Amino acid sequence: MKIIGPFAQILTLANLPLKGKLKDEQLEIITDGGILIENDIILAVDNFQELIQKFPTAEVEKIETEQVLLPGFIDSHTHICFGGNRAKDFAMRLNGKTYLEIAESGGGIWSTVQQTRAKTADDLKDITLKNVEKLIRKGTTTAEVKSGYALSIDGELKMLEGINLANQECEIDLIPTFLGAHMKAKDFNGTNKEYLEQLVSEVFPKIKADKLANRIDIFVEQSAFSVEEGDYYLNEAKKQGFQITIHADQFTSGGSELAIKYNALSADHLEFSGEKEVAYLAQSDVVATVLPGASIGLGMQYAPARQLLDAGCCVSIASDWNPGSAPMGDLLTQASILATFQKLSSAEVLAAITYRAAKALDLSDRGILTKDMKADFISFPTSNFQNIIYHQGQLEPENVWKNGNLIHSK
Ligand SMILES: [Zn+2]
Structure with missing residues (x-):
């Protein structure tokens, strides 16, 4: 047993609703707090001195x-x-070039596909691990990672293998998701439907057999797959027992309805969700995951996070870190910027990157600091939690603990 502390404040994020708006006054704050852990599990969170008295033998x-x-x-x-x-x-985008002009000059997602295909699973593991180092420095202790940049049977499996290898080697948890349906490969000789059929019949069984991922994602958008194509694909994914998440409503609406129909864990993006979509999402158990990093990277509107929360949605915020539209890869900075544009409270932002994000990944053992939860926590060099969002990502974690171990110190 080990007691860590004292901390000026401990924000437990406990006893808060899963859905809907939050006020900072609702946050449970333990002043002069300590946390008692055994191995990778939290045993108690309480006043530091009281913990010392109650557990005198603890380190x-x-x-x-x-x-x-x-x-x-x-x-x-x-x-x-x-x-x-x-x-x-x-x-090129900063110089006003369009998506099409960029693609025609040899850029766009296809350039990432070609460069990803040229890598081995080991290379992809190393690239992922390098990026994970930054995630850890910035306080992330669990991250989802998608495939979707090889768009061939072997290439996509290789990506999942690279992600799984990285997960075994790194100190945080990586949750792999199969995104072979990012778009139809340019060199695939057939229709969108035929491309998806191939993923279903040839890739799904291999993912299952080798336990490479439990989650299936699809980009439902005019430039990728239609609602009808998504309907077919998700039905197959559901039949085979996969969990579902969707890139939805990024440029046009439609994807979020599919997310609700298939009871997806999350509908992600939502920049173009209107009143109708917001209302439907609020009535569902689908987590509304907003991705301000993509709005910042593309210079486009933010998802209506304020409306989503007011309507009663469970809103998560994620980085969407990717080489094309969201290269920043800094979750706290992006979430803090979204907060200023969408008028989100600190409580709403912090919930969106802790326990509400855990819900989006179907992880019930983390995101809250209470008894029996995982000992994954981070500390910031300040005495008042409001400084965290106020500094818009420039106040960085002093310490990061994963499974009870200190894995990063400034
Ligand atoms: Zn994405």
């Missing part, structure tokens, strides 16, 4: 400066496994 990890402790961040939507770099695309 003590003393915190010498003023720090605020909260659950480790959970990034429920990333594409951090990829080959190459798209800085040239970004520069």
Whole structure:
């Protein structure tokens, strides 16, 4: 047993509703707090001195400066496994070039596909691990990682293999998701439907057999797959027992309805969700995951996070870190910026990157600091939690603990 503390404040994120708006006054804050853990599990969160008195034999990890402790961040939507770099695309976009012009000059997603295909599973593992280092520095202790940049049977399986290898080697948890349906491969000789049929008949069984992923994602959009095509694909995924998440309503609406129909864990993006979509999502158990990093990267409108919360949705915020539209890869900065545009409270932002993000990944053992939860937590060098969002990502974690182990210290 080990007691870590004292912390000026511990934000437990406990006893808060899963859905709907939150006020900062609802946050449970333990001042001069300590946390008692055994191995990778939390046994108690309480006043530091009281814990010392109650558990006199426990080892003590003393915190010498003023720090605020909260659950480790959970990034429920990333594409951090990829080959190459798209800085040239970004520069072209800044010069007013369109998606089509960028693609025609050899950029766009297809350039990432070619560079990803050229990598081995080991290369992809190394690239993912490099990106994970940054996630850890910024306080993320669980991250979802998608395939979707090889768009061939072997290539997609290789990506999942790389992600799984990275998960075995790194200190945080990586949750793999199969996104072979990111778009139809340019060199696939057939229709969208035929491409999806091939994924269903040839890739799904291999993913199952080799336990490469439990989650299936699809990009439902005019430039990728239609609602009808998505309907076919998700029905097959559901039949084979996969969990579902969808890239929905990014440029046009439609995907979120599918998410509700298939009881997806989450509908992600939602920049173009209107009143109708917001109302439907609020009535469902689908987590509404918003991705401000894509809005910042593309210079487009944010998802209506305020409306989603007011309507009663469970809103998660994720980084969408990817080489094309969201290269920043800094969840806290993006969430803090979204907060200013959408008028989100600190409580709403912190919930969206902890326990509400855990719900998007169907993980019930993390995101809250209470008894029996995983000992995944991070501390910031401040005495007041409000400084975390206020500094818009520039106040970085002082310490990061994963499974009870200190894995990063500034
Ligand atoms: Zn994405």
